[in-house]
Amino acid sequence: MPAEKKVGAQTVAFAKPPVVSATAAIAGAKEGQGPLADTFDKVIDDPYCGEDSWERAERRLLQEALEMALKKAGLKPRDVDYLLAGDLLNQIISANFAARALAIPFIGLYGACSTIYEGLAVGAMLIDGGFAEKVLVGSSSHYATAEKQFRFPTEQGVQRTPTAQWTVTGAGALILTATGTGPRVTHATIGRVVDLGAGDPYNMGAAMAPAAADTMVHHFTDTRRRVADYDLLLTGDLGFYGKTLLEELMRSYGHDIAERHNDCGILIFDRENQDVHAGGSGCGCPATVTCGLIMRRLRERKLNRVLGVGTGALLSPLTTGQGETIPTVGHAVVLES
């Protein structure tokens, strides 16, 4: 017997759609010079955020975003049932250590760059399932910690390829509540792990586009909806070439998304003037864009229904070293104003 709120193979439809009652987006200096500067709650110009290591800096970004979301919602940590958070670093240390400071019952997530959407989906399930009233969700990334862990030391002389993306320094956080005012989460489509054989860690968009396509196609099938039912189809961090590939893939599935599709990695930087090659990436990319720009547009009712698909590349430097291709995942939620 299929579950009560399950729709089709991968989608759940919330009976009482949880509300995004407060959001916070904190970004780094480069993001603060980009086109979305005025959608961030705070821009921290110091890449160390006043700390003495990159890792502590990222932790501070996440913790500040989480605390700011709480403050905006008028809540104290003890008012929240669960904290759902994750980041890119080994053992999700940014999330773990921020959770240590907040002392909220904590569920750590790892969906790489899709984490904020994974958190939205799981948080909404917890609330609509009756297991929570209020859930705090957050995710972060930092250019230097990500480079250090996944690629090269920041000071090493390395030339980036045209398909390389720039890891966003930033954190996004949001409060999901059972009641209240704000954008609502009506559906969630949990992605399968997909791998179409792309192995280049400097072409993440190409690796992740198939996961975004897989989740989008299942979402449309499960909900019997079409592209035209959405004002915006937003992907997390496919970047410029990943966006083209996704649109091409979707065409082969019979969906023409090009006109309504955009990507957080493209929105967050000015590609012409910021030397970011194929666009932004990292957990902080969809987190800051969604918690900043998108939620604002939903509140202003300039957007009414958005399908957000967070995309994550589930690789590690170890698997790349061992010659494995890149498994990827896309998690989607429907946000309505």
Place this chain on the structure above:
Amino acid sequence: MRQNAKRAFDPGKPLEMQKQAYKKMVKKVSPKPPVIRNSIWAFAVGGFICAVGQAFLTLFQGLGLSTLDAGTATAIVLVFIAAFLTGLGLYDEIARFAGAGTIVPITGFANAMVAPALEGRTEGIVMGVGARLFSVAGPILVLGITAAWLVGILYYFLGPRTP
């Protein structure tokens, strides 16, 4: 649109065929690095570093050092400059444009030692800095020394006999 047989990618095909088709798609969409522009930069910066090296080499020879010693002294000076520029955070900024022009000279070797070591600071001056100094330089020394040792061994058994 659904029936378009000309589409390169067909989600109805088996996974292996999808992978092949997707590989072609990615290749078509992803741009190649700008080889000409990169090469001009590499030539200019790499050439410049070698010319600076020549200036030191000539200087040290003029001071009376043998060719071999002057070469070592030049290497020491270049390594110092590269370590300093890496510490200031300038070496990677040049390398973003210069590519191989900043990797190939001995300054690239010094940069590859200092860059990981800088990031090791937060883990202490023994296992942080000390170990990370060799994360890129280690393989270079291991393979270089092994190859040279092999040359020595071959020379011992096969080379000309000294009376």
Place this chain on the structure above:
Amino acid sequence: MIFLKAFVVGGLICVAVQILMDRTNFKVTPGHVLVGLVTAGVVLSAVGAYEPFVKFAGAGATVPLSGFGHILAQGAIKGVQSGGLLGAFNGAVAAAAGGITAAVVFGYFAALLFKPKG
């Protein structure tokens, strides 16, 4: 004249490596390039091709890391000439000791003095 030769020859080695890196995939990292250069230098030096090259191009041949390979190989050969089999173990590193020590010492101090800028 030697300056021009050093510039052009050194620059051309960089161009060759640049084209190699641009034409190959992500698996060729700067580390691989540097290892390749050192090993190539050792091999070319062993067959006697590197010494004439150094005479021609000066720093254009010694500053690229293949020059480091040349020093290692010549050190090993000279080591064998003067010290026999033991020289094969002593020679290479002894000849390159100045460069290696400089890289270790300056690298270590640079890492202690500076913070990465990101």
